[in-house]
Amino acid sequence: MxxxxxxxxxxxxxxxxxxxxxxxxxxxxxxxxxxxxxxxxxxxxxxxxxxxxxxxxxxxxxxxxxxxxxxxxxxxxxxxxxxxxxxxxxxxxxxxxxxxxxxxxxxxxxxxxxxxxxxxxxxxxxxxxxxxxxxxxxxxxxxxxxxxxxxxxxxxxxxxxxxxxxxxxxxxxxxxxxxxxxxxxxxxxxxxxxxxxxxxxxxxxxxxxxxxxxxxxxxxxxxxxxxxxxxxxxxxxxxxxxxxxxxxKTLAVRMERHSDNAERVADALAAHPAVTAVLYPGRADHPGHEVAAKQMRRFGGMVSARVAGGEEAARAFCAATRVFTLAESLGGVESLVEHPGAMTHASAAGSLLEVPADLVRLSVGLEDVEDLVDDVRQALDALK
CATH class of the missing domain: 3.40.640.10 (Type I PLP-dependent aspartate aminotransferase-like (Major domain))
Structure with a gap:
């Protein structure tokens, strides 16, 4: 067939x-x-x-x-x-x-x-x-x-x-x-x-x-x-x-759950005063939202955010998560968090492609979304 x-x-x-x-x-x-x-x-x-x-x-x-x-x-x-x-x-x-x-x-x-x-x-x-x-x-x-x-x-x-x-x-x-x-x-x-x-x-x-x-x-x-x-x-x-x-074999059902969870995590990040910007194409305030809505079925499981307090705060956030595992890579069933500037994108340091030092990247997995939202909130609260 x-x-x-x-x-x-x-x-x-x-x-x-x-x-x-x-x-x-x-x-x-x-x-x-x-x-x-x-x-x-x-x-x-x-x-x-x-x-x-x-x-x-x-x-x-x-x-x-x-x-x-x-x-x-x-x-x-x-x-x-x-x-x-x-x-x-x-x-x-x-x-x-x-x-x-x-x-x-x-x-x-x-x-x-x-x-x-x-x-x-x-x-x-x-x-x-x-x-x-x-x-x-x-x-x-x-x-x-x-x-x-x-x-x-x-x-x-x-x-x-x-x-x-x-x-x-x-x-x-x-x-x-x-x-x-x-x-x-x-x-x-x-x-x-x-x-x-x-x-x-x-x-x-x-x-x-x-x-x-x-x-x-x-x-x-x-x-x-x-x-x-x-x-x-x-x-x-x-x-x-x-x-x-x-x-x-399970890509379709996984991507639906990744997208569901990422939307909730993005909203939780945006609502927290320790976050200065949320980068997620599913949000109406994203500059590419309209294009993404035109060419994508949904908006995926990846969310990035910028944290008040610069690189030190971003690293502290990554260290404070409990459900999100600090690790490189993405797209797996479990949720991961990383500091791109020091991890996956360290090779771009000093170039036009250097990423902001206050940036964290989350690969939102398939766990219960309430646990993911609670984890993000407690890690941000720990920055105070």
Whole structure:
């Protein structure tokens, strides 16, 4: 039934037909490094070596493509491996990339060090402002990199507007859809050429597996990604693919609960005098609220806030939470809190992408929302 049905139906069935040999309703973990051939070059079902392809990974890739409304997907060992494969496949020395002003710290580190050393240039620009993006385009610009919502400031970019701009200037529009997940938005339908994910986050959803993916409707780009995937070898293990696939089965119900809880936590933060700003696109006072409401189903589980008292207060808040665990990463079933300036975005310190020192980022999980709200309040009260 590939490609048909609603989101949850596709998450549970696309790429996951019962095993023809045993009838298993769950895709098996094909824990093998190689595959028997029926004569030289006679491949059974197209598999020869597990770096090149594995049935468990194929099932995951099929589901990912379906959920993003695309024809192709490639799974990788991490989100950064996925980004590297895409950039390495399309960029050459002398090319130019546009990135968000508050791009994920790992993305910034990859482009500003690895690719800059290779001769690739980049400009950080406010992707929420199409005019600013257009003004930053150079004759050598090849890629327009977008996050929406951004990490960690929850900025919103108009994907359709950027898609039109990308077509106008012959740019490759890449959207990092990690914060939203394909349940909340599908960038390819809005004009993106490729979507990247850290599948470690909401897609896996349980803080127990690291992975990444690139999804596209472009067959030529997918072929390039396939060469990068096989040639560079940063592929997920069959067990990692299995865990990520398992997470996808509950993505829709999890994202609804994440969104429900995040809305309540954002309201609790906004009501507290120790908070100077709440960054959540679901709030009417968010500058990107109208765009987010247009292109997203709901507003997700990520909330950031600025705390009165600067960096010392922000660190103290992170240390005072009891239900929210102080840890990097996001998108798991449990709630996490972090200080981006000293943790996930430390690599951006001293650059245009440096995040405010008074900023805290919360990944709102699936616990009882009353416990989450009480925890936020008591941690803020402790700052007095």
């Amino acid at each position: 590939s490609g048909s049905g609603g989101f949850s139906t596709r998450a549970l069935h696309d790429g996951q037909e019962p095993d023809p040999t045993t009838g298993s309703v769950v895709v098996p973990i094909f824990a093998t490094s190689t595959f028997a051939q029926d004569g030289v070059g006679g491949l059974r079902a197209g598999y020869e070596y597990a770096r090149t392809g594995n049935p468990t990974r194929t099932a995951l890739e099929t589901t990912l493509a379906s959920l993003e409304g695309a024809r192709h997907a490639r799974a990788f060992a991490s989100g950064m491996a996925a980004e590297d494969a895409l950039l390495r496949g399309v960029l050459r020395p002398g090319d130019h990339v546009l990135i968000p002003l508050d791009a994920y710290g790992g993305t910034y580190r990859l482009i500003s060090t690895v690719y800059a050393d290779w001769g690739v240039e980049y400009t950080a620009v406010d992707t929420a402002d199409p005019d600013a993006v257009r003004a930053a385009v150079r004759p050598t610009t090849r890629v327009l990199w977008c996050e929406t919502p951004t990490n960690p400031l929850l900025g919103i970019a108009d994907i359709a507007a950027l898609g039109g701009l990308a077509r106008e200037h012959d740019l490759l529009l890449v959207v990092d859809n990690t914060f939203a997940s394909p349940y909340l938005q599908t960038p390819i339908a809005l004009g993106a050429h490729a979507v990247v994910h850290s599948t470690t986050k909401y897609l896996g959803g349980h803080s127990d597996v690291v992975g990444g993916a690139v999804v596209t409707d472009d067959a030529e780009l997918d072929a390039t990604l396939g060469r990068m995937q096989n040639g560079m070898g940063a592929v997920p293990s069959p067990f990692d693919a299995f865990l990520t696939q398992r997470g996808l």
